[in-house]
Amino acid sequence: MLDKKYDFKEKEQKWMDYWKENNVYEFKPDQREVYSIDTPPPTVNGKIHIGHIFSYSQAEMMARYKRLKGFNVFYPFGFDDNGLPSERLVEKEQGKKAAEIGREEFSKLCYETTDKYESDFQDLFSKMGVSTDWKMYYKTVSPSTIKISQLSFLDLIEKGHCYHKESPALWCNECLTSIAQAELETKTIKTMFNYLNYETTDGETFTIATTRPELIPAIVCVFVNPEDEKHKHLIGKTAHIPVIDIEVPILADEKVAIDKGTGVVMCCTFGDQTDIEWWKKYNLPLKYIFTDDGRIVDSVKNYGGLKIKEARAKIIEDFKEAGYLVKQEELEHEVQTHERCGKEVEYSVMKQWFIDIMNHKEDFIKIGNEIKWYPDHMHARYDEWVNNVAWDWCISRQRYFGVPFPVWYCKDCGEPIFARKEDLPVNPLSDKAPADKCPKCGCNEFVPETDVMDTWATSSVTPLINMRYGEENNYEDFLKPMSLRTNASEIIRTWDFYTIVKSFYHFGTRPWDNVMISGFVMADKGEKISKSKGNSKVEPMDLINNYSADVIRYWAGSGRLGTDIIFSEETLQRGRKLINKIWNVSKFIEMHLADFKDKEFTDFEYIDKWIIGKFEEMEKGYIKYLDNYEMGLALNHLEKFFWNFCDNYIEIVKHRLYRPEEFGDTPRYSGQKTVYMLLYKLLQDFSIFFPFITEEIYQELYKDEKSIHLTRIKELEYNFDKEAKIGDEIVDIISQARGEKSNNNLSLKTPIKNLELSLNSELKEAINKSIKDFKATLFIENLKISDVEKDYSIDKIELNLEEQE
RNA sequence: GGGCGUUUAGCUCAGUUGGUUAGAGCACUUGCCUUACAAGCAAGGGGUCAUAGGUUCGAGUCCUAUAACGCCCACCA
Secondary structure (H helix, E strand, C coil), X not given: CCCCCCCHHHHHHHHHHHHHHCCCCCCCCCCCCEEEEECCCCECCCCXXXXXXXXXXXXXXXXXXXXXXXXXXXXXXXXXXXXXXXXXXXXXXXXXXXXXXXXXXXXXXXXXXXHHHHHHHHHHHHHCCCCCCHHHCEECCCXXXXXXXXXXXXXXXXXXXXXXXXXXXXXXXXXCEEECHHHEEEEEEEEEEEEEEEEECCCCEEEEEXXXXXXXXXXXXXXXXXXXXXXXXXXXXXXXXXXXXXXXXXXXXXXXXXXXXXXXXXXXXXXXXXXXHHHHHCCCCCCCCXXXXXXXXXXXXXXXXXXXXXXXXXXXXXXXXXXXXXXXXXXXXXXXXXXXXXXXXXXXXXXXXXXXXXXXXXHHXXXXXXCEEEXXXXXXXXXXXXXXXXXXXXXXXXXCCCCECCEEEECCCCCEEECCHHHCCCCCCCCCCCCCCCCCCCCCCEEECCCEECHHHHHCCHHHXXXXXXXCCCCHHHHCCEEEEEEEHHHHHHHHHHHHHHHHHHHXXXXXXXXXXXXXXXXXXXXXXXXXXXXXXXXXXXXXXXXXXXXXXXXXXXXXXXXXXXXXHHHHHHHHHHHHHHHHHHHHHHHCCCXXXXXXXXXXXXXXXXXXHHHHHHHHHHHHHHHCCCHHHHHHHHHHHXXXXXXXXXXXXXXXXXXXXXXXXXXXXXXXXXXXXXXXXXXXXXXXXXXXXXXXXHHHHCCCCCCHHHCCCCCCCCCCHHXXXXXXXXXXXXXXXXXXXXXXXXXXXXXXXXXXXEECHHHHHXXXXXXXXXXXXXXXXXXXXXXXXXXXXXXXXXXXXXXXX
């Protein structure tokens, strides 16, 4: 017997445990076709917020749907505990910087901290009903993952897509590491635009404008546009920079915008990306004046040792004092900052490991075209990113916690020595180099690489982790490619892109067939919820405790794929009502199934055919939506049917179920068979959204499998299309007659003394077939039906008011 | 500045390939304790579909432009 009230706290815990104990979501290869999902491993940086719940729930619903459709669903779950986010979390918890703690101790703390958070996260996702096989759980810094990341690196080295080179790279002097283009975030800041006078060596004065005067000591030349009438005569002359007292050539380049600033621009190594381009194009000298932690190098006269901002102020002051500062203007502009810490990025020049991006952009676009993107317009975002990428992918980070490069260098000549694949995973800091002497110079001493890999260098191998790349018993057969990648739109440029890059280099193929992109959760109108803003008003755990996981999933599953959603308590209320209704109607149905035995039956009552026909129609739409990854539209569609089922069908059939002596046993059986069959199917269809309550009801009423989540959707084939259509007209008439009662402020039980209808022949036949149901539902005493060519009309409703006493 | 998206009832959102009087939930109003459910049921009011043009017999839906908002990117002279 179902309980009078559904206690979600008790039941959700119960089924969560049951699924785990009975390995309901276990993955084992068998003869079924595999549907595989490449789930984003959430970054371990402190908190799972409502935005995660939203997008992971949507993906999870697809796993459940595919399982119901009969696929062998491969749905692993992992956590990204790698790299800078974890380090920052530990630094925050310890209140100390990594450098103060020491490399070894710090790594240990990283492991401990991420373990602790991951077990909380696992618990939260389990409570949300995530149907993953936790036995396939992975971390991005475990020995097996490190091995795969290192294998991937060595494979790319072998294939010539990865190189070590001294090259300008983006540098964060807060995190003290190089970073990749994808890790940038643009910010608008107010700054000062400084107009400074320089001179040519033959005595002409010209003005340049700069927001970064501290870079002047790094100036290597001055550019003007060759078309610039005002300045082109300067080309070829030599400029003398006052205060700093250096001389540089004046060159021409059409990239200089005549109308920006003064039209004259200084090129420093390096202030921005254009500087780097010019530096390469004109083979300019390199003057690198910043230290890694954001100071001016000591060799710069007067300014050495100052912080960047201090140097900026001092140089301006010196220019002013010397009379070379023309004017200052306040300017608002965008700067590039490091997304992890928010600090403005600089450029540094040191040896870094890069993966070649620039030579294969066309291939990446091609692979993007082979993948189906849901919603389709997300594909454009990918293309746009690939077309705009300007750098090769720098994968080395001067940090501590992450995947070590399996590399040593010859102490004398610097030749890299790579680990042997069979020795992986290795840590060059503790393991010995796999060579006795350098093959190039014969030296027998080696220095370990101290850098670690970028987070994305590791998370981009999730398909490889999933397929157990490089192992004996691997899943390469059925995971190349995987069926689906799911993530939010913000990481198309990182996770999706880099995974495609790696898949292309390793296998020459796409990593997945489909990509499903979810939208964002907005805190309020127009404000994205994000960790950095700390504007999430609701904690997932509180929500689960207050509303239940099923209700939260209702919210997560509503709305269109890829569309942003505002967190709304109202949607939660709506979900709560729906779940309550599912419970109550199930109780009602259970009550009437005490003597029911399921058997072959075709002699359905007209109204039963109507609702079965409506269900068949609904389920077609439900499947169509889900096949297009539109779980929100599917849910909406299903919900709409369900309320119709409760408010109209059940209201009609209940009389027949209660009073067999009046309606007959076979008509009653028809009703029993209908509710039995449809509730089963409704529970299945709802189960992808509400895994808990549907399981509770299923176990009580059906239980033909270990779990409802192991059943299969089989579409009905009654094809009651005609009844579905005409039955709607009967319901219309019922609704209008109810309206008449309601408008007279009367109970719906008020008898109708006389009802006169004019009906077309089809509808008349239908009502005659369902005459007992029809009369009982409306409490009709006398019914008169006249014929009409088409449509129908209600000619008279006379209510029996005497009964009200 | 570029790419993509959004704009429909007070609020949150649906609206298939263009086709009658534009839908739902919440909120609001009026009733109804009806042998599952008052966390319920029935009914009602409420919209110049962002704006301006255009295509069409017909536009919320297609085209063009504009505006506001959001996401991503480019802009450090």
